[in-house]
Amino acid sequence: MDRARRLAFLVDSADYFNELAEALRQAEHEIWVVGWDFNPDIPLRPGHEDECRLGELFQQALDAKPDLVIRILVWAMGPVYSGKSLKVFQENGILGHERVCLKFAMRQPVWSSHHQKIVVIDDSIAFIGGIDLTARRWDDSNHLPTNPLRVSPNGKPYEAVHDMQVMIDGSAARSISDIVRHRWAQANEEIPRHRPVQTTRWPAHRMPDLENCRVALALTQPDAKSPIRRGQSNRLALNAIHAAESHIYIEAQYLTSFSIADAMAKRLAEENPPEIVVVTTRLCHGLMEKLVLGVNRQRLIRRLKRVDRQNRLRVMYAVVPDEAGELHDVYIHSKLLIVDDRFIRVGSSNLNNRSEGLDTEADLAIEAHSPQERAAIAGLRHRLLAEHLASTPKEICETFEECGTLGQTIDRHNVNARGLRDFKVDVQKGKTEPVMGTALVDPSRPFHPVAHLRRRMQHIGTRLISLIF
Structure with missing residues (x-):
């Protein structure tokens, strides 16, 4: 700290x-x-x-x-x-x-x-x-x-x-x-x-926004000798999701981390689950990103919706209108996690497999210990929602204090051309496991080809010796 x-x-x-x-x-x-x-x-x-x-x-x-x-x-x-x-x-x-x-x-x-x-x-x-x-x-x-x-x-x-x-x-x-x-x-x-x-x-x-506050720095260092230091950011996110009491607000460029999905699915299956609102991008840059990360995003959303029996999950993307009224997607590149009014993580870590233990990442986290810190975290969430919904932070704050839920707050203000739209997926039909090729395009851990080849050769050698003798 x-x-x-x-x-x-x-x-x-x-x-x-x-x-x-x-x-x-x-x-x-x-x-x-x-x-x-x-x-x-x-x-x-x-x-x-x-x-x-x-x-x-x-x-x-x-x-x-x-x-x-x-x-x-x-x-x-x-x-x-x-x-x-x-x-x-x-x-x-x-x-x-x-x-x-x-x-x-x-x-x-x-x-x-x-x-x-x-x-x-x-x-x-x-x-x-x-x-x-x-x-x-x-x-x-x-x-x-x-x-x-x-x-x-x-x-x-x-x-x-x-x-x-x-x-x-x-x-x-x-x-x-x-x-x-x-x-x-x-x-x-x-x-x-x-x-x-x-x-x-x-x-x-x-x-x-804050003064004299305690912060933590969480890293992902795939080449670190200590396992604890290899995936601090991912463990921090998992712990925060586990500790959520009322609501989780996420902004994410990617939504393809199946470890994060496991944690959210476990919470959604509870008798009294927290609200989960995810604002992510619908755009994909490149063919491989579309075929692997884009498909995995759909499968992950489908998996979460199947366990969301109390309608506590919202996965949305942001749109803005042009002069003719045609809607255009906003590319969400932020990497943000807010839990209740008590915790925030922001940095470089995406919600994909690579950021869990393969890429080198750095994130900053704050756990609120005072009313001022809780107000600052809530204020940022209201500011972000106001931007996406063409509203003001004051209006978002007042609505949230009145109704007490993120979902109702979004619905009340989501009446303009500029706003948030729900991701449409077929919940009943379709797969929920990672698409073939995920381990190559979006792996979660380093791949050491020389060591892998050595282990394979040792295994083959052992098998040959056992057959001969």
Whole structure:
């Protein structure tokens, strides 16, 4: 456990990028960027007078602060997989600067990815969540179907996208820096010995959502020697679902974790189960994602609905209308779990098998110990529902306090074109087990081919010897 002096929930990347731009301008000694992907050509504040690209902001900071060093760690396959950031391999422009060090995370188990999304500045302020500094991430909370500002660096528009990040300072920011430094040492076999003295980096204009609160950092480290450290984030989520009393609110890019499904199914089968509301995406990027993760999502929802005899489960996706009234999906990229008003986990961990024990993840969690902390967690949930339902946090809060359930609150406000729609699945017909190919596309643990081959050869050898003798 660590203590955050201040903490703010940044909903959608426009909010995050605004605060990040301000923090980068204040950097004195170190900027750490850790991500699945990275693109220095993204604009941080589209449409503003001080609009500039991330690389340009880095250059301005380096010119102004002669002691500043920028270190960037990116998964080696991220730019290849996304197809948006291949130029990072060229190390031209800002990436060729003598005080910018770019490294690629390659020392993971086979099929594993480096998936953490973190920025730390001078060990004094940190950002952690689900948003990479790359293309196709920026959007504001309006999520307009067509927004001339929402384009990739190559000018190509992309769909509305919803996400979350957390801004934090105090000793917790230094602990997040420890995570980054550990990952850097794994990838680079060296770590800077000097560490800057913590100073105040919190933006004066930003009111924190929480002050002087205890937070926990949960990791997924597939190559960790201790089993306890390999899947902290998943165990934390399972324990939170088990402890839920009244309601569980989830936002998830993927909904294909069958261990999470087991935990939710067990709760739904109880005599007095908690409410479970899941807001996820209906969109699939790529053929394999559609054939495996998309099908598994349908099967998982079917499985949960079959045990939901008291109608306590809602699995929904967000839509926004265009000028002609046609509805468009919002791509949900956030990774969020809120249990009652007592617990929140937000970070990089998806609700898929990979995030349980294969990919490298980092999440921040808060367990409320005061009325103020419970109010902040409830306030975030109301803020998110208000965004999805074209309402206000105040209206959502008042309705929830009146009726006491998430389902009724959603139904009362879900009367606009912009809103949440139920996933439609045939509950009676269809399979509920993982689709063939899941172990390859969405495995839950590292695969060690050499060790596997050695065990197979030993088994074959033992069988041959037993047949001969």
